[in-house]
Amino acid sequence: MTALIRAELQKLFTTRIWWAMLIVMLLLVGLNLFFIIAFAGDTPQNGAAPGLPGLEDPSWLQMALSVGSSGTIFTMILGIIMMTSEYRYQTITGTFLTTPRRGRVIAAKLGAGVLVGLLFAVVALVVVGVVAVTAVLIAGGEVSFTESRVPQIAIGVVASLALYAMFGIGLGALIRNQIAALIGGIVWAYVIESIFAAIPALQGVGKWLPGGGTQALMSIDIDTGLGESQLLPAWGGALLLVGYAVLFAVVANLTTTKRDIT
Numbered sequence: 001m002t003a004l005i006r007a008e009l010q011k012l013f014t015t016r017i018w019w020a021m022l023i024v025m026l027l028l029v030g031l032n033l034f035f036i037i038a039f040a041g042d043t044p045q046n047g048a049a050p051g052l053p054g055l056e057d058p059s060w061l062q063m064a065l066s067v068g069s070s071g072t073i074f075t076m077i078l079g080i081i082m083m084t085s086e087y088r089y090q091t092i093t094g095t096f097l098t099t100p101r102r103g104r105v106i107a108a109k110l111g112a113g114v115l116v117g118l119l120f121a122v123v124a125l126v127v128v129g130v131v132a133v134t135a136v137l138i139a140g141g142e143v144s145f146t147e148s149r150v151p152q153i154a155i156g157v158v159a160s161l162a163l164y165a166m167f168g169i170g171l172g173a174l175i176r177n178q179i180a181a182l183i184g185g186i187v188w189a190y191v192i193e194s195i196f197a198a199i200p201a202l203q204g205v206g207k208w209l210p211g212g213g214t215q216a217l218m219s220i221d222i223d224t225g226l227g228e229s230q231l232l233p234a235w236g237g238a239l240l241l242v243g244y245a246v247l248f249a250v251v252a253n254l255t256t257t258k259r260d261i262t
Helices: 002-013 017-038 058-088 092-098 102-138 150-175 178-198 200-206 210-218 234-256
Strands: none
Touching: 002 017, 002 058, 002 102, 017 058, 017 102, 058 092, 058 102, 058 150, 058 178, 058 210, 092 102, 102 150, 102 234, 150 178, 150 210, 150 234, 178 200, 178 210, 210 234
16 A cells, blocks of 8 residues: 555656645735734724734734645645546556556545645645744744644644545545536535535534534634534544545445446
8 A cells, every 4th residue: 555655646746736736825825824914903893893813912823823724725626636637647547457456546545645735734834834923923922832722723734634635536536527526626615615604504514514624623712704613623623524535535436446447
């Protein structure tokens, strides 16, 4: 299995898509971080939604670190591409001829996806951490990496990016058509889950979706769309995301072994 995972990583890292995705992810993360720095300490007016905490407020650092989770869409896309590219360019034939047990191939892709997700998460956390800590210190605040849920949020970002890569691979193995899988994944992440998070009557269901699991992993003390009481516990969010990834992978494995690869 180690050799198969290494082969899957080599397939990805010999292309330009991974570092292009990494750069775009950092641009999006940086843009989000810029806005929460620029509007830190804003006071709500006329009954508006709660403003952002000030830079010296410990909860601001929680929010800043949680920005790293916005990279989940990119690890999901990479996971989809890692699986569907094989079908798009018909390299899946050689892959299955080399490893006839198709379940091992999917398992190796899942393992490789987790490692790629971990890489993206570490890069995102380092960049966000350096910028956020610098902003807090300039504002005269204090930084503690052992309080205010900072370790939990960091773990949540790492787990989210890794698990969304698994989710993407499972989705790609199930759908197989690259364009359809990408559109489906992006629409789900940006449209459907946003609807469930925005409508109070649907938030009880939204906590059981992948986005709800991601929020539960970090459980920061600020308003993130779903009320804190609506979220699963952090361990529940992790299990939920693993469950989605495994479910897609199992279903994809069962259907892949019974379908023609052409």
